[in-house]
Amino acid sequence: xxxxxxxxxxxxxxxxxxxxxxxxxxxxxxxxxxxxxxxxxxxxxxxxxxxxxxxxxxxxxxxxxxxxxxxxxxxxxxxxxxxxxxxxxxxxxxxxxxxxxxxxxxxxxxxxxxxxxxxxxxxxxxxxxxxxxxxxxxxxxxxxxxxxxxxxxxxxxxxxxxxxxxxxxxxxxxxxxxxxxxxxxxxxxxxxxxxxxxxxxxxxxxxxxxxxxxxxxxxxxxxxxxxxxxxxxxxxxxxxxxxxxxxx
Numbered sequence: 001x002x003x004x005x006x007x008x009x010x011x012x013x014x015x016x017x018x019x020x021x022x023x024x025x026x027x028x029x030x031x032x033x034x035x036x037x038x039x040x041x042x043x044x045x046x047x048x049x050x051x052x053x054x055x056x057x058x059x060x061x062x063x064x065x066x067x068x069x070x071x072x073x074x075x076x077x078x079x080x081x082x083x084x085x086x087x088x089x090x091x092x093x094x095x096x097x098x099x100x101x102x103x104x105x106x107x108x109x110x111x112x113x114x115x116x117x118x119x120x121x122x123x124x125x126x127x128x129x130x131x132x133x134x135x136x137x138x139x140x141x142x143x144x145x146x147x148x149x150x151x152x153x154x155x156x157x158x159x160x161x162x163x164x165x166x167x168x169x170x171x172x173x174x175x176x177x178x179x180x181x182x183x184x185x186x187x188x189x190x191x192x193x194x195x196x197x198x199x200x201x202x203x204x205x206x207x208x209x210x211x212x213x214x215x216x217x218x219x220x221x222x223x224x225x226x227x228x229x230x231x232x233x234x235x236x237x238x239x240x241x242x243x244x245x246x247x248x
Contacts, residue, residue, distance in 0.1 A: 021068070029082055036081040051136050053081070058089040077106070079113045084129055087114060092144035092184065094248075097168060104168050107146075111175060115140060115182050144184045145247055146172065148194045193247050195240040201233045212238050 097103040116130035185191035217231040
């Protein structure tokens with residue numbers, strides 16, 4: 001979450017970092033999900049228990065609305081109750097995908113689960129997240145960005161991966177043309193960022209808890225092991241992150 005602040009030209013990542021707050025997730029979230037589902041499915045007279053649970057994060061953010069202007073929420077790649085709680089509180093969705101068929105299927109599933117599109121049977125409609133949100137008079141978050149990650153930094157867009165990524169583009173074009181109200185962009189090219197895999201650079205940065213822009217290059221010590229961070233790869237990673245930030 002980033003605190004309210006006037007835009008400053010040339011502001012550095014370090015300056016913005018001092019204005020940010022990190023709220024950590026619970027390591028036992030899956031166990032809590034069981035309790036969440038139980039509470040949400042309770043049948044109480046005159047009480048929408050599902051909506052009461054789904055609003056947990058929304059209620060929290062409402063209390064700090066005047067303190068922050070941007071909130072980024074990272075979720076697990078599942079459609080558990082806690083993911084629905086996040087979606088109910090969010091205005092925009094960023095979908096990361098890999099260059100494989102499973103990610104292509106995941107995008108299709110995401111639109112079925114979030115927006116109730118292309119369901120295999122109408123029997124499912126009344127149970128969907130979208131239907132419950134509609135009954136509650138709530139709007140759904142819009143897809144704002146698709147992050148396409150190449151699996152390896154040594155293979156460019158002209159590689160075999162391009163075929164799968166092209167298939168993802170085709171699916172997205174169909175979705176934007178048919179269900180444009182669920183997107184913040186009208187052209188797929190405006191909503192896609194192609195990024196390289198961060199490789200060793202990313203592993204080291206995450207292990208050390210160090211932002212890419214101040215990560216040292218060369219031989220570094222990680223848990224007793226000497227690992228080399230290539231400056232060119234780090235600079236490319238920073239460039240990729242900047243391209244995402246620009247789109248956001």
